[in-house]
Amino acid sequence: MIRIAVDCMGGDHGAHVTVPAAVAFLARKPDASLVLVGTASVIDSELDKAGGDRSRIRVLHATEIVAMDEPPAAALRGKRDSSMRLAIDLVKSGDADCAVSAGNTGALMAMARFVLKMLPGVERPAIASAMPTQTGHTLMLDLGANVNCTAQQLLQFAVMGSALAAIMDTKERPSVGLLNIGEEDIKGNDVVKEAADLLRASGLNFHGNIEGDDIYKGTTDVVVCDGFVGNVALKTSEGLARMFAVYLREEFTRSWFTRFAAFVSLPVINAFKSRVDPRRYNGASLLGLRGIVVKSHGSADSVSFQSAIERAYQEAKSDLPNLISRHMEALQEPVPT
């Protein structure tokens, strides 16, 4: 049985989205059970509306909620009885195998790090998420947890990303690309150049330097970069996708003829939309911790939040932290040359 702690109060929509999503997820997974953490009366009322089997659901009351714009340090100090904190505490105490939250990213990161601690050999946690590609998907990290990274930390991200990609794609040795501004070894800043040297000697399946367009080409199974670059790449992609959507809508609503074209094309547009649907890729993993925590997008709807729960469930089933630990140990042994 995989026991999942869900922070029901996080995100833009709170329990109104998280509870029905959790119930729907549970209906699909007979080997999962849930601890729904938050304001008990609110959760109970949402559970009544959602219906379904409650035998595998427990509600844990929390008296506080971390606000979406609350400074992480303040939340860490002051919100010890928040739904977010209690969900993480459940992972720490072993009463849950993983936690999911759509709340404040900074606060979640700070609490997870404080409560769960880092795995041996990992200096900093990283945020990893799957991204769609021309041929499937790739796993990218770090997406914003670390704005200044050393080469050693980029190497650790590569190890953690490889472990997660191995689980997600059931691949023995996922390929790792280092995000750079050219494929040649001489390109890039000093940190990236040093990281490439470390990766080459790491025993990982290191593909080499890749460029921004390689992310969506799907050139490698894992894309490694520092959190500043990763966050900019992610947000830039979101912005471009939104601009395309706006342009398409404008062009398809320009005249009666284009409206007819839109009508005829609706199945095609819907098929296209579902392929690039960011909800399918919701669920960013906080890697490097002694426990599993998955961050959902704050604006997640029910479908989207279920994807995040599914990510946590999969990681718990494969015991990801243990796998990362073993990979980290293997890294520290001298590599035969």
Added chain:
Amino acid sequence: MIRIAVDCMGGDHGAHVTVPAAVAFLARKPDASLVLVGTASVIDSELDKAGGDRSRIRVLHATEIVAMDEPPAAALRGKRDSSMRLAIDLVKSGDADCAVSAGNTGALMAMARFVLKMLPGVERPAIASAMPTQTGHTLMLDLGANVNCTAQQLLQFAVMGSALAAIMDTKERPSVGLLNIGEEDIKGNDVVKEAADLLRASGLNFHGNIEGDDIYKGTTDVVVCDGFVGNVALKTSEGLARMFAVYLREEFTRSWFTRFAAFVSLPVINAFKSRVDPRRYNGASLLGLRGIVVKSHGSADSVSFQSAIERAYQEAKSDLPNLISRHMEALQEPVPT
């Protein structure tokens, strides 16, 4: 009369594209003249094919060509009679007002910097290009010339970008955004935080921190970032656009019905395509030099290469280097607080 030096041998297609593009451009601008630099026999043959008025065209023979994959240092030392070098030399000697090349970016940058030198107060050249937005376009820099930037250099990029945006959009005080991973002042790495302080005190129209999605929202007229981040954002966008194109093609060719939908939607799709057409935005300015040099994409076709020539022409007409110099001087005066 604006005199434009065109490196006809650069790019993936060489004179076959650059010469017809130059001739077509000239036909639209009665106040422009061209020096076409490269293998004279090749250029003459392309000119014969292209036809048109040759009274404002001069051909300058060059015995060498810089290869697209040639190391910049080697090109700088060894290719002093290349079409690229001679085009830049013409700007230096005052025989041309600007130069355009679709050749090797690194070599162009190295030669331009060596021959033309930097403007006073500018430490490093930056690559700037217009990007489409939901509402028009924005000017982004640096796109890859500098992988390690200081806060002072980011400030200089902002000054140069403001000057170019002022010309492009005839705006008195273009707004400047600093690319970061959050809007709050506390976000980002140390260099970006320091740059924000400098920008706030600069007298420029500083909007503040922006995030990746603000690029395509068109939140500011100018987007400032270091060359590593800018290059990743640009290439990531190219990759995402290509993935969308592949997906759309796949969905529209799936069955006889979707092919019919594609046929009906053709005018809409073409209108959409022309709005996001990267050819309209071709032409990256090498800013900070004592002279105007514009880099075209290597794979540019005729339409695309004309956009790059147009960019150089506009910058020459407005005497951009002089404008940047004046802005740099204004910056060095103490700002009243």
